Amino acid sequence: MLNRKLYVIYAILLLIALFTMVALWRFSHNRTLPVRDYKDITQEGTLRIVTEYNSIGYYVSGDTIEGFQYELSKAIASLAGLEVQTALDMSLDNSFRMLEQNKCDIIARNIPVTTEMREKYLFTEPIVLNKQVLVQRTAQANNHNPPIRNQLQLANKTLYIPKDSPSRVRLENLQHEIGDTIIIKEEPLYSSEQLIILVAKGEIDFAVCDKKIAENASEQFPEIDIETDISFTQLQSWAVRKNSPELLDSLNSWFQQLREKGIYDRIYQRYYSE
Template structure:
């Protein structure tokens, strides 16, 4: 009886192991987890890029789609000869999930290149320079209260960022640098532009976002001040899976060619030409 029970136990364990192995194999062979690099993309003749839904990356004006990253994707289509499909997505985490599951081949939105982010992505050669800034109201729109200029004054303050933004890590490091707590409130529904509008209207006191977005929004909301830096100037690039090294090589070739062209200079001036006031 003792050996019979032991045999049944071994049989059950073996069945469980075989079942788990079958599930893993099925998962790995599913379309979401199949290897996808240059040859697979060329076979499909379609490059799928997910970008941010913001005034700078991708937005709709009348019956026209505009945006730096959208228009850059179209230049890549010209250089590569591939069909390029661009998908707007506010959530960075959903963009990352889509990249991991092969729904997208490239995250075409500004992502700071840091030691931490390199653990998760392959990055193209730098496309832009950017930095994170503190968005707050100017004194004349805030009962005479002067904007914060010293990062030490951020102690015990509540800063709003979009959910899953790389900005969280920078703020955590900043809190460590000043030796005090900085509270981070993540917004799960809205994007950077909505947070800036909330600051302009006095609904929240502080937000942190890319300087380029704040600069663009300041054209429509003169109430905001974005002259206090939260980070140093950083390279920003597009991101790929670690399993797409050949695509990275091809993409860098296309981008380096594009960056030398008059088309790119016009595009850069169109969206980033004006200096910060």
């Protein structure tokens, strides 16, 4: 009789524990983070930005930090009277997670905007015009095999990109356009610059990256060819949360002021001029 009562008590305690676990799980998944918009940012006095480390956006030169995204964000912070707090993350997907979790306010990198992305995030007016190019070896560096010039020749070729690169969307669309398979390899450990080095050394045959990054690399590695476009010219922007419309309006206003003052053009010409 006593054992039966103990079993009943244990069963009740087990049900209570299970109910508590389910309730906590639902709470953790259903709770919403507080809205963080322009007013909250100005009250804190800090603009949190995440960007990627590369030869255009953000990099260390000697004992100074340089880069298009870095200088642009500093110019905006000066205009707005805010302090910039910059985080670095090579993964675009992870940057979006940081944005959703209020760990940053802006993804300050060149993002080709798609319809799917617009459903989830807000994007500034275009920051730059850019395109993606195929990085391959020149004929002289590739046993006199001529570089690919027709995108139809990419059928069944293996193209390398950094993990979570926006280039993946373009390559998936390109498969449909040529009516054949393109093998897309996402490398979790390598940046665009590192993939270019692997192409130059002959360890891989093809990589895809932004044109300007490829142009910078071609000065150091004359054995690479970057003359084949993978995409048309794209409008690329910064991203903010869907519930931060005031921040978006402020950013567009600041960009306009920087253009009117000539500051934007000076920064742009330093990193993107031909």
